[in-house]
Amino acid sequence: MRKIIYLILISVLLSSLSSHGVVGGEEYQNCTYKGCEEPIWKGSDKYCIFHDPNPDKDKVLFEQKLKEKIEKDRIKKEKYDFSGFVFPYANFKGFKFDKYADFSNAHFYGNINFSGAIFQNGVSFTGATFHSLADFEETQFLNNAPKFDNAIFEKEVHFINTYFEGGGHFVQTTFKDYVFFTRELNSQKMTFGGEASFDKAVFEGEGSVEFRNVTFGGLADFNNVTFGEKANFHNGKFCNGADFSDVIFQSTLWFSDCIFNTEANFQSAEFKGDTYFVGTVFEKELSFKNAKFEQIFTFAPEKNNEIDLRYLRCFGNGQITADLRKTKFYHIYSIENLKFDNCIWSENLKIYEERMNDLTYAKLQTVYKDLKNSFEEHDQKDLVGKAFYREMEMKRFRAKEEGNIEDYLFLLYFKLFAGYGEKPFNIIFWSFGIIFLFAILFLASGIDIKNHRRYNLALSDWIKYFYYCCLFSISSFTTLGSNYITPRNKKSKFLSVFESFIGVILIPMFIYFIIEKIFSYL
Numbered sequence: 001m002r003k004i005i006y007l008i009l010i011s012v013l014l015s016s017l018s019s020h021g022v023v024g025g026e027e028y029q030n031c032t033y034k035g036c037e038e039p040i041w042k043g044s045d046k047y048c049i050f051h052d053p054n055p056d057k058d059k060v061l062f063e064q065k066l067k068e069k070i071e072k073d074r075i076k077k078e079k080y081d082f083s084g085f086v087f088p089y090a091n092f093k094g095f096k097f098d099k100y101a102d103f104s105n106a107h108f109y110g111n112i113n114f115s116g117a118i119f120q121n122g123v124s125f126t127g128a129t130f131h132s133l134a135d136f137e138e139t140q141f142l143n144n145a146p147k148f149d150n151a152i153f154e155k156e157v158h159f160i161n162t163y164f165e166g167g168g169h170f171v172q173t174t175f176k177d178y179v180f181f182t183r184e185l186n187s188q189k190m191t192f193g194g195e196a197s198f199d200k201a202v203f204e205g206e207g208s209v210e211f212r213n214v215t216f217g218g219l220a221d222f223n224n225v226t227f228g229e230k231a232n233f234h235n236g237k238f239c240n241g242a243d244f245s246d247v248i249f250q251s252t253l254w255f256s257d258c259i260f261n262t263e264a265n266f267q268s269a270e271f272k273g274d275t276y277f278v279g280t281v282f283e284k285e286l287s288f289k290n291a292k293f294e295q296i297f298t299f300a301p302e303k304n305n306e307i308d309l310r311y312l313r314c315f316g317n318g319q320i321t322a323d324l325r326k327t328k329f330y331h332i333y334s335i336e337n338l339k340f341d342n343c344i345w346s347e348n349l350k351i352y353e354e355r356m357n358d359l360t361y362a363k364l365q366t367v368y369k370d371l372k373n374s375f376e377e378h379d380q381k382d383l384v385g386k387a388f389y390r391e392m393e394m395k396r397f398r399a400k401e402e403g404n405i406e407d408y409l410f411l412l413y414f415k416l417f418a419g420y421g422e423k424p425f426n427i428i429f430w431s432f433g434i435i436f437l438f439a440i441l442f443l444a445s446g447i448d449i450k451n452h453r454r455y456n457l458a459l460s461d462w463i464k465y466f467y468y469c470c471l472f473s474i475s476s477f478t479t480l481g482s483n484y485i486t487p488r489n490k491k492s493k494f495l496s497v498f499e500s501f502i503g504v505i506l507i508p509m510f511i512y513f514i515i516e517k518i519f520s521y522l
């Protein structure tokens with residue numbers, strides 16, 4: 001009985017030892033990488049040659065094994081499974097992946113060449129790390145979008161003339177060096193056929209980021225991305241929306257000559273370097289709401305539609321040359337740093353927010369005041385006047401709305417007689433009108449002219465008499481008085497005094513505004 005138990009124990013022990021590759025001196029044990037069926041290779045005590053993390057492993061053997069693996073996967077498997085592989089180099093130049101390829105969590109060292117490769121059914125580089133320059137020039141990602149989510153590019157990456165038919169996923173991808181998503185001008189294909197998702201991607205800033213001549217056929221999603229170095233989107237085409245909200249641009253940025261066919265969203269973006277939007281076309285809405293500009297900001301689109309500048313913060317020097325007839329301006333911080341140069345304004349500077357009834361009169365009043373500050377800062381006298389006029393109008397509407405009759409009447413009077421000081425010559429026209437009106441009243445009530453007998457009823461006499469009425473009206477208005485023309489009765493006397501009273505108010509007002517105008521031009 002005891003012998004039997006010993007035999008059983010020994011046989012169990014032996015079988016367990018042999019399965020671990022100890023007995024017989026051969027390696028039966030499998031690679032410890034999760035799900036890997038390859039045997040451990042002789043250079044490692046844990047991994048197969050594919051998963052061995054040492055990049056200096058046997059390259060000849062690696063290549064031979066890889067060829068076998070590809071053939072096996074091609075025939076027997078549903079996908080090419082290279083997940084977690086550590087490639088001492090990767091030469092897939094021109095290779096045609098006829099089924100899904102899984103490179104997730106792979107590491108690439110040495111020469112990484114996917115140029116001209118064709119991925120017909122999608123590929124995942126999720127979590128992969130590219131330790132040297134990654135070449136995807138002329139690579140074609142057909143049908144499905146490749147996934148580069150959480151991948152890390154330690155060195156340069158070239159997506160030059162690369163075709164992403166179904167778009168591309170670069171969510172939380174880290175780019176540490178130069179990045180080229182560029183396209184030659186004569187190339188017919190667009191770059192991204194579907195959505196290009198760079199959500200939360202980080203361009204760490206050892207090198208610049210180039211997106212020149214790129215066509216985004218789907219949404220260009222750069223939400224929350226950080227660009228650590230210069231970024232150049234020159235001549236890009238955004239066909240289906242561009243989301244750059246909450247993006248941080250640490251250095252110089254170009255969006256020159258780009259075309260945005262649908263809305264462009266730069267809400268809450270931070271522009272820490274010089275920023276250029278020159279010759280850009282915005283077919284639909286553009287939002288810089290709550291965006292922050294710290295350096296030079298040049299905004300001179302070739303064409304634009306609605307622009308949202310609300311809560312924009314401008315700490316550097318901004319220059320805007322655009323069509324501002326559909327622009328929202330409420331609460332631009334440090335607006336005096338923004339120069340509105342050669343812009344197109346709607347008639348009388350009536351802004352979009354006023355026309356759309358978007359804001360209360362009190363808020364509109366501050367908008368016009370802000371605009372006035374900017375115009376004053378940049379010596380744009382004509383616009384200062386127009387902004388002040390609208391500011392006063394808002395004040396008047398507000399007084400009316402709040403039932404403040406006193407302010408309302410004063411502002412109405414101020415507007416009618418002098419266009420809020422902007423149109424001092426209005427006073428002259430009003431003065432002429434008043435003088436003429438009183439001349440007619442004097443004609444009716446009667447005046448006496450020294451050394452003149454009473455007139456006959458001949459027309460020439462009436463004309464002569466009206467001429468004296470005008471003279472008397474002028475002398476009353478100017479309060480100069482007259483020795484040889486006198487009011488004939490109490491009624492005329494009262495009219496004369498009343499006219500003098502109006503003159504006393506209007507004449508100094510006119511002189512004041514004229515002097516102010518003259519000084520503003522000195």
Ligand SMILES: [Zn+2]
Nearest residue numbers: 031036048051
């Ligand atoms: Zn393995």
